[in-house]
Amino acid sequence: MSEKSLKQQAAEAALEYVTDGMKLGLGTGSTAVFFIQALGEKVANGLNVICVPTSIASHKLAKKLKIPLTTLDETSKLDLVVDGADELDLELNLIKGGGAALLREKIVAAASDHMVVIADDSKLVDPLGAFPLPVEVIPFGAAATVELMHAAIKNAGSKGAVALRLLPNGKPLITDGGHYIYDCALGSISNPKQLALNLNVIPGVVEHGLFIGLAQVAILATKDGIRKIEL
Ligand code: 5RP
Numbered sequence: 001m002s003e004k005s006l007k008q009q010a011a012e013a014a015l016e017y018v019t020d021g022m023k024l025g026l027g028t029g030s031t032a033v034f035f036i037q038a039l040g041e042k043v044a045n046g047l048n049v050i051c052v053p054t055s056i057a058s059h060k061l062a063k064k065l066k067i068p069l070t071t072l073d074e075t076s077k078l079d080l081v082v083d084g085a086d087e088l089d090l091e092l093n094l095i096k097g098g099g100a101a102l103l104r105e106k107i108v109a110a111a112s113d114h115m116v117v118i119a120d121d122s123k124l125v126d127p128l129g130a131f132p133l134p135v136e137v138i139p140f141g142a143a144a145t146v147e148l149m150h151a152a153i154k155n156a157g158s159k160g161a162v163a164l165r166l167l168p169n170g171k172p173l174i175t176d177g178g179h180y181i182y183d184c185a186l187g188s189i190s191n192p193k194q195l196a197l198n199l200n201v202i203p204g205v206v207e208h209g210l211f212i213g214l215a216q217v218a219i220l221a222t223k224d225g226i227r228k229i230e231l
Contacts, residue, residue, distance in 0.1 A: 004030075006120035006221035007084075011035035013219045013226050014082045014118050020048050023075055025108035026062055027083025028055040028101035031118050035082050040065030052078060054108045055101040056176050072111055081112040085119050086131040086209070088218055092117065092231055093192050097134030097209030100165070100175050106207055106214070115215040121222040124229075129158070129189035134165070134209040135199060137180045139172075145204030146182060152198035153184060160186040179206050 011034030018024065018039065026036055036058060043049065043066065050068045052075065053059040062069055072078075083105055087095040094117060096102050109115050125131075137145050146162055153159060165173045165181040172180050189195055189210075196210040218229040 001223050003120050003122070007031040008034040009226065010118040010120060010219045010221035012038045013221070014116050015039070015042065017080060017082070017114070017116050017217070018042070018047070018049065022049050022079045023070070023077070024049050024051045025078050025081030025083070025112050026051050026053045026058045027081065028058050028105060029084040029099040031084035032058060032082070033061060035118060036061050036065065036067070040067055043067050050075065052108055054083065054104040055099070072107065076111060078108065078112040080114045080116060081108050082116045082118060083109070085117050085123055087123055087125050087128050088117055088119065088215070089124070089126055089128055090229065092215040092218055092229060093128060094211035094215060095128050095131050095133055095209050096211055097136070097181065098131065100134070100173055100181050102134055102209045103136050103175065103177050103179070103207045106211060109211060109214045114217070117215045117218040119218065119220055121220040121227060124220055127188045127190060128192055129186045132183035132185040133189070135182045135184060136175055136177070136206040136208070137182055138204045138206060139180055141204055142180055145202060148202045149182065149184070149199065149205065152202060153186065153195065156195035156198050157190045158186045158188070158195060160184055177206065
């Protein structure tokens with residue numbers, strides 16, 4: 001079974017958590033696209049939901065599918081966000097941001113009562129860290145921020161290269177919020193909570209891709225069917 005069809009299965013299984021009248025957060029990435037498409041079909045068939053997308057890309061797709069949209073300014077509390085992840089562990093700590101949408105994803109997750117993660121089972125790891133940790137950084141003084149990030153990483157017991165994410169044309173990727181992404185190739189993260197705290201106190205760091213204590217459910221598609229992790 002292809003990775004794509006596993007992602008689709010996980011995304012469609014998440015519809016079980018959606019009920020009429022819900023306020024939903026819509027994630028970003030290829031797995032979230034399958035969820036938004038499946039939700040769009042339900043909406044076309046009469047499901048009543050209102051949604052906050054976590055990126056310009058997800059906003060465009062949801063709008064095209066005529067999914068009713070709102071913002072966190074109009075609707076500050078959501079029932080549920082359904083989103084993908086780059087990595088997750090059994091405690092449902094996540095690495096996100098491979099699609100550069102981690103800031104809006106984390107804001108929406110924090111505004112949601114529940115977070116359901118959808119992924120193929122290759123994303124389940126122990127420990128986190130083979131996937132480079134994305135950190136969103138203000139362009140002003142970025143080199144100084146990166147120095148502080150190295151110290152924060154060392155203090156949390158990890159180490160590795162920190163690289164500015166570039167576009168294929170060699171220019172820095174700019175996020176929906178107007179910031180850079182630095183990818184931290186740490187190999188393994190022995191203390192995700194400490195690393196998250198250390199990065200959070202650096203002034204030039206807007207946010208990082210460690211999502212700790214935000215997700216309650218993971219729906220993982222395996223070649224043998226759906227596996228759920230529920231906290
Ligand atoms: C975007 C994300 C995505 O959820 C993550 O990159 C997973 O993407 P995909 O579903 O394409 O594997 O965090 O910022």
